[in-house]
Amino acid sequence: MKGAQIFANVLDDLDLYPIFGNPGTTELPSLRNIKxxxxxLHDSISVGMADGLAQYTGKPKTVNxxxxxxxxxxxxxxxxxxxxHTPIVITAGQQDMRHMVLEPLLYYNLExxxxxxxxxxxxxxxTDDISIALKRAKIIAQxxxxxxxxxxxxxxxxxxxxxxxxxxxxxxxxxxxxxxxVKLIADKLMSAKNPAIVFGYEIDMxxxxxxxxxxxxxxxxxxxxxxxxxxxxxxxxxxxFAGDLLPGSTLINLxxxxxxxxxxxxxDFTLYPYLPSPVLPGKDLIFVGLNIAPKLGEFYQMNPKLxxxxxxxxxxxxxDYSRPKDLTFATKIANERSSMGFNYVISQAKKQFSxxxxxxxxxxxxxxxxxxxxxxxxxxxxxxxxxxxWGLPAASGIGMVNDKILLIIGDGSFMYTLQTLWxxxxxxxxxxxxxxxxxxxxxxxxxAKSYYPDMENAPFLSFELNIEKIxxxxxxxxxVAGKDLKELEWLREGNDAKVLVVDVDKxxxxxxx
Amino acid sequence: xxxxxxxxDFIPQEEVKRTVAQIMPEIEITNTTEFPKSDADVLxxxxxxxxxxxxxxxxxxxxxxxxxxxxxxxxxxxxLKMKGxxxxxxxxxxKQSVAEHVIAMTLVFLKDMINLNEELKVHHRWPMLTGSRDxxxxxxxxxxxxxxGIQLAKRLMPFNVGIVxxxxxxxPPDEEEKYGLTYMDFNxxxxxxxxxxxxxPLTEKTRKMFxxxxxxxxxxxxxxxxxxxxxxxxENALVNAMKKKNIKxxxxxxxxxxxxxxxxxxxxxxxxxxxxxxxxxIESQQRFxxxxxxxxxxxxxxxxxxxxVI
Numbered sequence: 001m002k003g004a005q006i007f008a009n010v011l012d013d014l015d016l017y018p019i020f021g022n023p024g025t026t027e028l029p030s031l032r033n034i035k036x037x038x039x040x041l042h043d044s045i046s047v048g049m050a051d052g053l054a055q056y057t058g059k060p061k062t063v064n065x066x067x068x069x070x071x072x073x074x075x076x077x078x079x080x081x082x083x084x085h086t087p088i089v090i091t092a093g094q095q096d097m098r099h100m101v102l103e104p105l106l107y108y109n110l111e112x113x114x115x116x117x118x119x120x121x122x123x124x125x126x127t128d129d130i131s132i133a134l135k136r137a138k139i140i141a142q143x144x145x146x147x148x149x150x151x152x153x154x155x156x157x158x159x160x161x162x163x164x165x166x167x168x169x170x171x172x173x174x175x176x177x178x179x180x181x182v183k184l185i186a187d188k189l190m191s192a193k194n195p196a197i198v199f200g201y202e203i204d205m206x207x208x209x210x211x212x213x214x215x216x217x218x219x220x221x222x223x224x225x226x227x228x229x230x231x232x233x234x235x236x237x238x239x240x241f242a243g244d245l246l247p248g249s250t251l252i253n254l255x256x257x258x259x260x261x262x263x264x265x266x267x268d269f270t271l272y273p274y275l276p277s278p279v280l281p282g283k284d285l286i287f288v289g290l291n292i293a294p295k296l297g298e299f300y301q302m303n304p305k306l307x308x309x310x311x312x313x314x315x316x317x318x319x320d321y322s323r324p325k326d327l328t329f330a331t332k333i334a335n336e337r338s339s340m341g342f343n344y345v346i347s348q349a350k351k352q353f354s355x356x357x358x359x360x361x362x363x364x365x366x367x368x369x370x371x372x373x374x375x376x377x378x379x380x381x382x383x384x385x386x387x388x389x390w391g392l393p394a395a396s397g398i399g400m401v402n403d404k405i406l407l408i409i410g411d412g413s414f415m416y417t418l419q420t421l422w423x424x425x426x427x428x429x430x431x432x433x434x435x436x437x438x439x440x441x442x443x444x445x446x447x448a449k450s451y452y453p454d455m456e457n458a459p460f461l462s463f464e465l466n467i468e469k470i471x472x473x474x475x476x477x478x479x480v481a482g483k484d485l486k487e488l489e490w491l492r493e494g495n496d497a498k499v500l501v502v503d504v505d506k507x508x509x510x511x512x513x
Numbered sequence: 514x515x516x517x518x519x520x521x522d523f524i525p526q527e528e529v530k531r532t533v534a535q536i537m538p539e540i541e542i543t544n545t546t547e548f549p550k551s552d553a554d555v556l557x558x559x560x561x562x563x564x565x566x567x568x569x570x571x572x573x574x575x576x577x578x579x580x581x582x583x584x585x586x587x588x589x590x591x592x593l594k595m596k597g598x599x600x601x602x603x604x605x606x607x608k609q610s611v612a613e614h615v616i617a618m619t620l621v622f623l624k625d626m627i628n629l630n631e632e633l634k635v636h637h638r639w640p641m642l643t644g645s646r647d648x649x650x651x652x653x654x655x656x657x658x659x660x661x662g663i664q665l666a667k668r669l670m671p672f673n674v675g676i677v678x679x680x681x682x683x684x685p686p687d688e689e690e691k692y693g694l695t696y697m698d699f700n701x702x703x704x705x706x707x708x709x710x711x712x713x714p715l716t717e718k719t720r721k722m723f724x725x726x727x728x729x730x731x732x733x734x735x736x737x738x739x740x741x742x743x744x745x746x747x748e749n750a751l752v753n754a755m756k757k758k759n760i761k762x763x764x765x766x767x768x769x770x771x772x773x774x775x776x777x778x779x780x781x782x783x784x785x786x787x788x789x790x791x792x793x794x795i796e797s798q799q800r801f802x803x804x805x806x807x808x809x810x811x812x813x814x815x816x817x818x819x820x821x822v823i
Contacts, residue, residue: 326675327652327675327677328650328673329675330675330676330689330690330694330695331670331674331675331676331693333690333693334670334690334691334692334693334694335671335673
């Protein structure tokens with residue numbers, strides 16, 4: 001059987017379709033028998049779409065990149081998939097091995113390019129390798145810590161003849177638990193004077209919301225979200241939820257100043273920018289999770305869902321925390337109405353889209369988006385890496401299986417991967433996008449305001465974009481919202497993709513401090 | 514159609530007459546109810562004139578009473594109703610003034626004005642420490658969200674306070690959103706508010722609505738302001754709360770006006786007073802005059818008057 005046919009069959013056997021990509025001549029030998037190919041108009045978009053879809057479905061997805069240029073174009077997205085712990089099988093064409101020694105056009109050592117961004121990399125040597133390498137790749141991608149893997153596919157291997165036997169997909173389990181460790185952690189928790197809990201993205205990844213709430217309700221202590229979590233961390237309407245930690249060390253320390261033991265479950269701390277305070281000095285830090293590799297404290301590798309299910313049986317009530325209601329919030333929203341502040345705009349958006357999954361790449365407004373929309377199972381996604389351009393493809397990937405998908409994105413971020421709109425139109429993805437337009441990289445301006453005030457008004461931090469015309473040029477309906485935001489109703493109506501541009505307050509706040 | 518206006522002594526009647534003569538020359542203006550009989554069809558009064566059976570019976574042609582104020586508890590509404598006489602008030606002219614008065618009283622306490630003024634003016638001292646606080650971030654409870662309550666909320670918004678309110682009728686969601694209001698039941702409002710201001714009419718249900726139980730639920734050191742009606746508050750309970758919970762009090766209205774100045778409340782440090790003039794400003798009086806005359810003109814022309822009470 002030809003290598004291309006084996007490749008197509010194995011993708012079927014391992015439930016790895018659809019395959020996202022932007023092909024070049026190098027990939028054509030691999031794709032001759034491909035059944036379900038999603039074309040994106042830039043290589044990186046294919047990785048972003050696969051990332052969104054894989055995270056949302058919990059199943060690995062496949063990408064086919066155009067050898068060195070495609071791989072290099074996609075590096076930021078592959079790095080993001082690594083940080084998100086998304087299992088993606090990345091494939092790329094490679095030059096015919098018979099003249100590699102002569103370094104032909106488009107040749108490069110692909111494994112060296114991708115080296116640190118993936119967990120497994122392999123260049124096929126024979127056509128018989130295809131089945132074995134793909135199966136291993138999928139298994140390794142799903143083994144904690146989960147993440148992307150890579151297979152290089154030389155043209156002559158994919159054109160060559162090899163053996164194929166149907167592969168039985170395997171039953172994969174991440175049910176890792178250790179009862180002794182659970183007991184040890186429970187004892188520490190019960191002995192602490194004033195513990196706090198920090199939940200991370202693995203709560204959503206392993207669907208542990210119910211267990212997290214049962215544990216929290218019984219323990220009674222305050223619950224925080226890890227800083228800049230890439231996914232939902234807890235049911236934010238629970239009265240024990242005290243809010244998200246902010247990413248600066250000083251800010252984390254201040255929020256947890258009264259707690260002597262901090263138990264991180266399914267998450268870790270992410271820092272930015274540098275602040276001179278050490279992280280949580282003198283505190284007992286315990287981390288539990290499958291993917292995380294904590295930098296401080298003790299670590300116990302366990303599935304957070306199983307851990308919570310077990311520890312809840314042996315703990316007792318320790319505190320009686322209840323989040324105070326923010327009675328100033330309604331006034332804040334009303335006051336921001338005339339200036340189109342984030343609190344007003346996002347609270348209006350929530351009224352229309354509270355049942356939607358939100359992909360958030362509105363960097364300046366992200367804290368507001370999280371705060372107002374809140375977290376729920378499968379309801380919130382953002383890039384863990386901090387890159388821009390991920391949101392539009394990731395939301396579109398999720399939109400392939402979820403017709404309630406809302407992208408909230410800044411105008412700067414929107415421009416990075418706007419060709420995604422072609423794929424959205426082509427594949428009738430029901431994406432609803434709110435573009436918050438402030439004509440600037442406002443997060444940079446905020447940073448400048450805090451640390452380099454002379455840079456706040458630097459001309460290269462501002463731009464003017466006609467987002468609505470850009471969307472229209474891809475055949476996507478678009479409007480600019482008025483002050484009362486009635487257009488949000490229009491945005492929600494129907495299953496066609498739509499883009500709503502909202503001209504928001506351009507005020508630049510300081511970044512954290 | 515004959516119109517009679519009974520105005521209190523302190524209103525400059527000659528000036529009013531000069532103005533009114535340009536608009537409604539036939540109007541008769543007096544400062545007393547001590548007349549044997551009047552054949553006027555329309556009666557204009559302020560809140561200082563008692564419109565009771567005795568007066569009404571001396572005006573056999575009376576068809577319409579226009580009160581030139583928000584409150585009309587000086588009018589025997591039931592008797593007017595029985596006689597089929599219409600009654601209107603002017604609920605719009607002084608609402609801004611009352612709202613500003615409430616904020617002024619609030620800021621006097623928060624900014625420690627009484628103490629600081631006394632330190633400099635009386636003691637000639639230059640205090641280094643201050644007990645002054647910001648209004649921003651405080652929770653302001655409004656009891657009664659009528660026209661004055663709304664005006665107060667509008668003026669509080671720029672201060673970035675949390676505005677909570679209680680009323681027997683909740684506002685529609687879009688109104689709440691517009692003014693940044695959070696609805697609460699009465700007890701929750703008492704417990705959560707740093708400042709409480711009353712804007713209710715006096716009815717049998719609101720009489721003594723604030724007593725020992727209600728004051729006991731308030732935060733220690735809360736500011737309590739009454740510009741509505743004195744009878745809504747149990748004054749003894751208020752004095753006790755001032756002693757026990759350090760409640761600070763701004764009062765514009767009294768059960769009996771003028772009040773008994775020997776009352777214990779006038780001996781309390783954390784209390785400021787005004788003589789039922791929260792709604793009385795130069796500007797509001799002009800608005801009252803304009804609105805009152807407009808409404809009477811409306812009636813005289815054969816149109817339905819605005820702000821009908823009955």
